[in-house]
Amino acid sequence: xxxxxxxxxxxxxxxxxxxxxxxxxxxxxxxxxxxxQELGYDTVLIDVGKDIASVIKxxxxxxxxxxxxxxxxxxxxxxxxxxxxxxxxxxxxxxxxALAMDKEASKKIFTYHGLPVLPFMVVRKLKKAKKGKAKTxxxxxxxxxxxxxxxxxxxxxxxxxxxxxxxxxxxxTIVKEEKELAPCMEKTFSLDAKVIIEKFVKGKELHIGILGxxxxxxxxxxxxxxxxxxxxxxxSGLTDYIIPPxxxxxxxxxVRTLALKAHMALGCSGVSRVxxxxxxxxxxxxxxxxxxxxxxxxxxxPKIAKAEGMSFxxxxxxxxxxxx
Numbered sequence: 001x002x003x004x005x006x007x008x009x010x011x012x013x014x015x016x017x018x019x020x021x022x023x024x025x026x027x028x029x030x031x032x033x034x035x036x037q038e039l040g041y042d043t044v045l046i047d048v049g050k051d052i053a054s055v056i057k058x059x060x061x062x063x064x065x066x067x068x069x070x071x072x073x074x075x076x077x078x079x080x081x082x083x084x085x086x087x088x089x090x091x092x093x094x095x096x097x098a099l100a101m102d103k104e105a106s107k108k109i110f111t112y113h114g115l116p117v118l119p120f121m122v123v124r125k126l127k128k129a130k131k132g133k134a135k136t137x138x139x140x141x142x143x144x145x146x147x148x149x150x151x152x153x154x155x156x157x158x159x160x161x162x163x164x165x166x167x168x169x170x171x172x173t174i175v176k177e178e179k180e181l182a183p184c185m186e187k188t189f190s191l192d193a194k195v196i197i198e199k200f201v202k203g204k205e206l207h208i209g210i211l212g213x214x215x216x217x218x219x220x221x222x223x224x225x226x227x228x229x230x231x232x233x234x235x236s237g238l239t240d241y242i243i244p245p246x247x248x249x250x251x252x253x254x255v256r257t258l259a260l261k262a263h264m265a266l267g268c269s270g271v272s273r274v275x276x277x278x279x280x281x282x283x284x285x286x287x288x289x290x291x292x293x294x295x296x297x298x299x300x301x302p303k304i305a306k307a308e309g310m311s312f313x314x315x316x317x318x319x320x321x322x323x324x
Contacts, residue, residue, distance in 0.1 A: 005039070007063065007320060009062035010044065010059070010060055010062050011042065012044050012059060012065065013043060013045050014029070014066050014078065017047075017048040017068050017071055019071025019072070020071075020191070021069035024294055026047075028299070030045070035313050036065070044061065057085070061087060062087065062088075063087065064090070065089075066078065073292065074291060075101040076096075076097040079091075079093055079097050088323050088324060089323060091269070091272075091319075096267040096269065096291060097291050101291070103164050106288065107286075109265055110262060113265045115262055115265065116285050117286055118287075119153075121153055122196050123145050123194070124193060125194075126147075152181075153197050157178065157200075158176045158200040159181070159199065160199070161174075161175055161185065161188055161195060164195065165192055171191040173188065174200055203279040204245070204278040205220065205221050206218055206220050206276045206278060207221065207275050207300050208276070209293075209300070209305065210259060217244065217305075217307055217308050218252065219242065219243045219307075220242040221239055222239065222242065251278065251282045254284060255278070255284045258284060259276070266291075268289060270291075272290060272293065273293035274286065274290075275288050
């Protein structure tokens, strides 16, 4: 039992859902629920379905602890519902969640704020035009092109191809030859109507944890696979985690500063994780901001927090404080 509970209100741990990240969400939710139970909180575990609004009312949930990843849990949809129900929730609000989930939107905001991103282009797959209606011309609308009549990227190979609105590296592919691009795009379009093509940089991958208005710390990930994909993230033994990251002090301090600026540029709140690539010249590039990062006992935020002297229980209580 702790010194005192942060709240006596009933906490609903929302997990699962129907996104491609359902399994990881279930693991995050169970870890959060078990620790809240051990701390003595009045907690209920909820697998999010179409009846989520009625379940929240039925269970008399007064605070929602979001353990959802991807889909409606991370794109602002569930946040909007909870605001309608007037139920406080953990993590970022509607707009920040939607912006962070959309890699095109977030990169444009980072660029506006002078934050470094890798060269990229966005390609969308339009629905077939109705009979008698002309197909829209393929013009560059702020960097968005139409499939299949789009130009080759203006930046050098290799390229990273990924869905605009998926997480956990789902659907991410590295293209090394131009002939590989078309079949890769077809495959990626099965996950999203918009695809982002980004310059691939070989270097170090750093993840910075943010809580509220401060930097928690960072971790360097070294996957044994080609890059830090879904398999490398969630298969034990395939990735080494270095805390603190093995970069020079000036680079690490710069990345920490950029991470907090990225978090604030999107209007994020609560906990977030900002992912970077550091090239061979120690230049950092923001990949994305995760507004609902994994919260399993082996996820990156708990690892970062532990290195800073915070237990898993400490971090989930701190997240609740920010929600209140």
